Amino acid sequence: MNGEVSLSCRDLERYLGKEEERVHALRGVSLDIQAGSLHAAVGPSGCGKSTLLYILGLLDRPDAGAIVIASENVSDLPDQERSRRRNELIGFIFQFHFLMEDFTAEENVMMPMRRLGRLRESEMRERAAALLHDVDLGDKLRRESRHLSGGEQQRVAIARALANDPQVILADEPTGNLDTANSERAFEVLQNIVQKGRKALLLATHNPVIAESCDWIHEMKDGRITASHPRGTRNSVF
Amino acid sequence: MTAPLYIALRFATHRKRALLLSLVGVVFGVAIFICTQAQTQGFAQYFINSTIGSSGAMVLRTKFQPRYEGLAVAAKNTTGATNRRNYFEGVSNVSEIMRVSRQFSNVVACAPVLRGNVSARAGFENASVEIYGIDPAAQLKATDLATQIIAGKFDDFSNNTSAAIIGYKLADFLNVGAGDAIQILSPGGEYWRFTVAAIARSGVGTVDLNRVYAHARVAQRLLKKPYQASMIIYKLRDPSRAPELASHFEELFQHRTESWQEREEGNLQIFFTLRVSAAITVSLIILLAGFGIFNVLTMSVLSKVREIAILRSMGYRRIDISSIFLWQGALIASVGSLLGCVLGAVLTWGISKVPIHIRGLLYTNHFLVVWDWRHYFWATLLAVVAVFIASYVPSQRAAHLQPVDTLRGSSL
Numbered sequence: 001m002n003g004e005v006s007l008s009c010r011d012l013e014r015y016l017g018k019e020e021e022r023v024h025a026l027r028g029v030s031l032d033i034q035a036g037s038l039h040a041a042v043g044p045s046g047c048g049k050s051t052l053l054y055i056l057g058l059l060d061r062p063d064a065g066a067i068v069i070a071s072e073n074v075s076d077l078p079d080q081e082r083s084r085r086r087n088e089l090i091g092f093i094f095q096f097h098f099l100m101e102d103f104t105a106e107e108n109v110m111m112p113m114r115r116l117g118r119l120r121e122s123e124m125r126e127r128a129a130a131l132l133h134d135v136d137l138g139d140k141l142r143r144e145s146r147h148l149s150g151g152e153q154q155r156v157a158i159a160r161a162l163a164n165d166p167q168v169i170l171a172d173e174p175t176g177n178l179d180t181a182n183s184e185r186a187f188e189v190l191q192n193i194v195q196k197g198r199k200a201l202l203l204a205t206h207n208p209v210i211a212e213s214c215d216w217i218h219e220m221k222d223g224r225i226t227a228s229h230p231r232g233t234r235n236s237v238f
Numbered sequence: 239m240t241a242p243l244y245i246a247l248r249f250a251t252h253r254k255r256a257l258l259l260s261l262v263g264v265v266f267g268v269a270i271f272i273c274t275q276a277q278t279q280g281f282a283q284y285f286i287n288s289t290i291g292s293s294g295a296m297v298l299r300t301k302f303q304p305r306y307e308g309l310a311v312a313a314k315n316t317t318g319a320t321n322r323r324n325y326f327e328g329v330s331n332v333s334e335i336m337r338v339s340r341q342f343s344n345v346v347a348c349a350p351v352l353r354g355n356v357s358a359r360a361g362f363e364n365a366s367v368e369i370y371g372i373d374p375a376a377q378l379k380a381t382d383l384a385t386q387i388i389a390g391k392f393d394d395f396s397n398n399t400s401a402a403i404i405g406y407k408l409a410d411f412l413n414v415g416a417g418d419a420i421q422i423l424s425p426g427g428e429y430w431r432f433t434v435a436a437i438a439r440s441g442v443g444t445v446d447l448n449r450v451y452a453h454a455r456v457a458q459r460l461l462k463k464p465y466q467a468s469m470i471i472y473k474l475r476d477p478s479r480a481p482e483l484a485s486h487f488e489e490l491f492q493h494r495t496e497s498w499q500e501r502e503e504g505n506l507q508i509f510f511t512l513r514v515s516a517a518i519t520v521s522l523i524i525l526l527a528g529f530g531i532f533n534v535l536t537m538s539v540l541s542k543v544r545e546i547a548i549l550r551s552m553g554y555r556r557i558d559i560s561s562i563f564l565w566q567g568a569l570i571a572s573v574g575s576l577l578g579c580v581l582g583a584v585l586t587w588g589i590s591k592v593p594i595h596i597r598g599l600l601y602t603n604h605f606l607v608v609w610d611w612r613h614y615f616w617a618t619l620l621a622v623v624a625v626f627i628a629s630y631v632p633s634q635r636a637a638h639l640q641p642v643d644t645l646r647g648s649s650l
Contacts, residue, residue, distance in 0.1 A: 059550065059641050080555050080556075080557075086552070087552060087554075088553070092551045098548045100545055111241075112553060115241050
């Protein structure tokens with residue numbers, strides 16, 4: 001793997017639950033993701049894909065190991081700083097899109113920008129409109145997100161993840177709740193954004209077509225990355 | 239507009255009914271607090287104005303001298319030499335004391351009074367009364383006697399040394415009116431005849447029932463007193479500072495001096511107790527409103543768990559999340575207090591028009607109210623504190639929600 005590394009982790013360990021119910025969710029996971037590359041984490045349910053994404057996205061803390069984002073070790077930062085890095089450097093996309101239902105598409109996309117506070121209201125509106133236009137929702141800016149279709153909601157979630165022009169995009173089953181046509185469309189949008197914007201993307205997926213379209217596939221099992229393959233060098237495990 | 243405020247406004251508009259209920263609680267709490275304080279203080283203020291208007295803000299009476307006890311060892315538990323005094327009836331050097339008193343900036347006017355207890359008779363009715371021998375001109379400056387006249391004329395009293403002014407309750411009791419005659423029984427056993435020149439209503443029940451004003455020289459002869467005045471009453475620019483001045487005058491003139499606060503301590507305590515009692519009762523309404531807000535915001539936090547997790551995933555800090563709910567509380571407190579103050583003012587005005595027939599301690603035909611900005615300030619402060627406490631707990635709960643738990647477990 002060559003090129004500028006945007007996101008990297010070393011020897012991540014994570015235990016979930018308490019005492020008797022404790023599960024060793026991550027067992028020494030290490031990963032490097034370069035700018036402009038798409039990485040897929042695949043594996044059965046419960047293998048630790050989502051846990052890895054939440055830890056890399058600074059939503060959860062590892063019990064051991066290090067995370068480096070944009071050349072900065074962010075493992076031990078206090079909660080406030082982790083929130084700031086998350087706002088500036090990371091965009092999240094979830095399986096169930098997780099939009100603010102009562103807010104319009106435009107308002108949803110503006111939410112990360114409001115926290116960042118670098119743009120004026122009019123500039124935020126312009127940027128939100130441009131991002132929604134890029135995902136073919138330029139005509140639905142003012143529509144409340146609950147009145148959008150599943151595919152449209154997921155595209156709003158993608159636009160929102162890009163609101164602050166993050167270096168890293170983490171997507172947890174981004175197409176898991178969409179039909180085939182919408183899945184392909186959403187992934188196509190993501191591919192374009194990552195490649196044009198030189199962003200690093202790590203997505204967890206069960207979709208073999210999407211996984212095999214990524215630059216790298218990381219197979220996970222029982223909290224470990226058991227194998228990592230560049231595109232086209234792996235026999236299907238699905 | 240900050241991000242938390244923007245989100246708070248958006249969240250608030252989505253739960254209109256709950257928000258309205260919270261608001262109603264605060265509005266009524268604040269309004270009733272203002273209204274009850276205006277009433278209770280209204281009655282108290284009326285009583286204070288009446289008592290100061292008829293008996294002065296401060297009274298100097300009874301000369302004293304320190305009692306020296308030689309070399310005798312003081313008994314245990316005695317409080318010291320200042321409490322051991324010999325008292326002499328009446329005021330000595332009245333003119334000199336009044337001249338010096340007038341040099342004090344807080345003293346507006348002072349008037350000598352010769353006071354004694356006698357019996358008044360008219361027809362078959364007899365009453366024990368206090369006779370106040372006054373200098374009409376000085377009394378007018380030091381008290382509100384002129385404005386208290388409800389029948390007859392003050393000038394008829396001033397121009398006639400055998401005239402008297404009596405309280406309206408006494409007039410009712412003796413069944414006399416202006417121009418009628420009453421008889422005063424002197425300590426020597428003689429009846430002195432007076433013409434009722436005017437009838438006064440001070441508003442203080444005991445004054446209106448017991449007091450008879452006569453000319454000082456006539457009263458001195460009637461009471462057979464060797465001194466000119468048994469007390470000097472003072473009108474002060476700032477009656478609230480009467481206790482300090484009384485203490486100073488007592489030291490300076492060596493005469494017992496009493497402020498209106500000391501004189502009316504018992505009645506003032508009753509009014510104070512009523513005010514505190516009303517304040518506590520109404521505070522309970524605000525407290526209940528606080529519980530309501532606590533419930534509304536707690537429910538709001540529970541219903542927004544998903545949104546909170548989304549916001550956290552976008553980089554919103556714990557403090558941003560708690561600010562959203564504190565802002566909601568602040569909105570309820572500010573809008574509720576504002577509307578409550580307006581409603582409180584309207585209620586106070588309405589209450590002041592309600593007829594009421596009081597003829598005891600006070601005389602009034604309608605509810606008495608006081609317009610005081612401090613009632614509005616305290617009501618608002620109370621509401622703000624109650625709402626802040628009610629908002630703080632849910633806001634902290636929201637701030638400490640773990641986003642991963644929600645994101646991991648949520649499937650819409």
